[in-house]
Amino acid sequence: MTNSLDPRAAGGRRLAGKACIVTGAGQGIGRATARRFAAEGARVIVAERNEDSGTETTKQIVDAGAEAIFVKADVGTLDGAESLMQACISAYGAIDVIANVVGGAIWWQPFHEFSEEQIHRELERSLFPTLWCCKAVLPHMIERKSGVIVNFGSSVVNGGMYRTPYAVSKGGIEALTRVLAAENGRHNIRVNCVVPGTTIIEDRTVGRLVLRPGEVAEPSPRTQELVEETRTQRAETLGRHGKAEEQAAVAAFLASDDSSFITGQIIDVDGGRF
Numbered sequence: 001m002t003n004s005l006d007p008r009a010a011g012g013r014r015l016a017g018k019a020c021i022v023t024g025a026g027q028g029i030g031r032a033t034a035r036r037f038a039a040e041g042a043r044v045i046v047a048e049r050n051e052d053s054g055t056e057t058t059k060q061i062v063d064a065g066a067e068a069i070f071v072k073a074d075v076g077t078l079d080g081a082e083s084l085m086q087a088c089i090s091a092y093g094a095i096d097v098i099a100n101v102v103g104g105a106i107w108w109q110p111f112h113e114f115s116e117e118q119i120h121r122e123l124e125r126s127l128f129p130t131l132w133c134c135k136a137v138l139p140h141m142i143e144r145k146s147g148v149i150v151n152f153g154s155s156v157v158n159g160g161m162y163r164t165p166y167a168v169s170k171g172g173i174e175a176l177t178r179v180l181a182a183e184n185g186r187h188n189i190r191v192n193c194v195v196p197g198t199t200i201i202e203d204r205t206v207g208r209l210v211l212r213p214g215e216v217a218e219p220s221p222r223t224q225e226l227v228e229e230t231r232t233q234r235a236e237t238l239g240r241h242g243k244a245e246e247q248a249a250v251a252a253f254l255a256s257d258d259s260s261f262i263t264g265q266i267i268d269v270d271g272g273r274f
Helices: 028-040 053-062 078-092 116-126 129-144 162-189 221-232 244-257
Strands: 021-023 045-050 066-070 099-100 147-152 187-198 209-212 215-217 266-269
Touching: 021 028, 021 078, 028 045, 028 053, 028 066, 028 099, 028 244, 045 053, 045 078, 045 116, 053 066, 053 078, 053 162, 066 078, 078 221, 099 129, 099 244, 129 147, 147 162, 147 221, 147 244, 162 187, 162 266, 215 266, 221 266, 244 266
Parallel strands: 021 045, 021 099, 045 066, 099 147, 147 187, 187 266
Antiparallel strands: 209 215
């Protein structure tokens, strides 16, 4: 029955019994990753600060006969990240895998038009959650001498326009991935990064981005124009945009023992665009 969560899993049970955290699991690639992990047999912590969307992801997994627990978490702070790790340990006794998916550009505009406050907000949304989650999870994984971290970057680092602070955030995540892999390989901890290209997100609340709990940004007409401009300049070799499930499939591979000799890698999942 769990195959209904992601038919691409094709009955594979590569994550059977593993305790896996997925941040930003309330929609998009985060939800697809949580569903794929569950389809592969994982016990999933659905980490999301939006209670409605996080609860919905959890319900989808449980209704399919798999195991998941919703944890309302704001991982934009170290305290929030540490509380999330403790919630997973309390529920499942360990942390085997964490997929750091949370993030996303808030504003689209030329860099010189960003205010100082907007730049801080972009870093808070797309760099710090992964940074803090890595810092919070590593002590537990080091103690157990085992663990997998799957970070999520973005192809915007390769030259995407109008999202410079977001690109800086995701470039930082690529650097974080490489350095942590080098530091922690001796502890049997693997760290890799999935870099999505343009991905169709069918379950996103279109046009509304949560900045902080209780704060929502609405895009301007000019933002929509800039989004369309960048889309017309993208030309994936495969001639189409990606699907959230295709990103999740790569995350599941990196989380599993099938990738046991892979660490420190930045894997582009962009249809050959770059």
